[in-house]
Amino acid sequence: MQIFIDLDGVLIDTSDRSYSVYATFLHEAGYMPLNKPDYLACKRSKMPVEEILKKTGAGDRFTDFIAAWNMHIETPEAIVQDKLFPHTQEVLEKLRKHFLITLLSLRKNEDLALKELADLGIQKYFAHHHFGKEESARHEGKVTIIKDLAKPGDVMIGDSETDIRTGKALGLITIAVGSGWRTPELLQAESP
Numbered sequence: 001m002q003i004f005i006d007l008d009g010v011l012i013d014t015s016d017r018s019y020s021v022y023a024t025f026l027h028e029a030g031y032m033p034l035n036k037p038d039y040l041a042c043k044r045s046k047m048p049v050e051e052i053l054k055k056t057g058a059g060d061r062f063t064d065f066i067a068a069w070n071m072h073i074e075t076p077e078a079i080v081q082d083k084l085f086p087h088t089q090e091v092l093e094k095l096r097k098h099f100l101i102t103l104l105s106l107r108k109n110e111d112l113a114l115k116e117l118a119d120l121g122i123q124k125y126f127a128h129h130h131f132g133k134e135e136s137a138r139h140e141g142k143v144t145i146i147k148d149l150a151k152p153g154d155v156m157i158g159d160s161e162t163d164i165r166t167g168k169a170l171g172l173i174t175i176a177v178g179s180g181w182r183t184p185e186l187l188q189a190e191s192p
Helices: 015-029 036-044 049-054 059-072 088-096 110-119 139-146 161-169 184-188
Strands: 002-005 100-105 128-131 155-158 173-176
Touching: 015 036, 015 059, 036 049, 049 059, 088 100, 100 139, 110 128, 139 161, 155 161, 161 173, 161 184
Parallel strands: 002 100, 002 155, 100 128, 155 173
Antiparallel strands: none
16 A cells, blocks of 8 residues: 655645745735734635735735745745654654655655755655646646556545545545644545
C-alpha cells in the first residue's frame, strides 16, 4: 500500500509564512492587515482573497497583492518561517516502516521545497515526491501527477478539498487532517 501525503498544512505549518507575506504587502501598501487569527480564519473558511483584502480596505489592490504573493511566498526568506507540526517525524517514521510514502505537493519551486524537506529532516521518509504547479491547484492537477502511480487501496492524506477530491477521483482511501488550510466543516462536506 502506498500513502500519498500533502505537504503544506499536513506535515508543515505554513501559517506564519502565509501571514507574513500578506501582512508585509498590506503594511508596505499603507493598509492595516487583519490580525493573524482573523486572517487564518478567513483563509481556512476559503474566503476569496478579494474579500480578505476588502476587510482591510485594500480590495482595489488585488492584482498587486497576487503579484507580490507569487513573488514572495516561495522564497528562501519566507520558507524559513515554516515549521513541522508536532510529532511529524515520529508519525512519518512509523508509517515508513509499513508503507511506501509519496509526497504530493503543488509547490512551484521544487528545488526550494526539497531543500526545506532536507533542512527539516524529513526528506528521508519519502520514497518518491511529486510537485505540480500552482496553476493546477484544482484536484485535476494532482490527479494528473499521480494517476499512473495510484492504485485502489492506496491512501491520500491532505488538508483540503483538493486532496480529498484527488483521492476519490483515483479510488483511494481519503483522510483529511484539520491542521491545515480548511475548516472541519469544509472538510466534512467532502466526506473523506
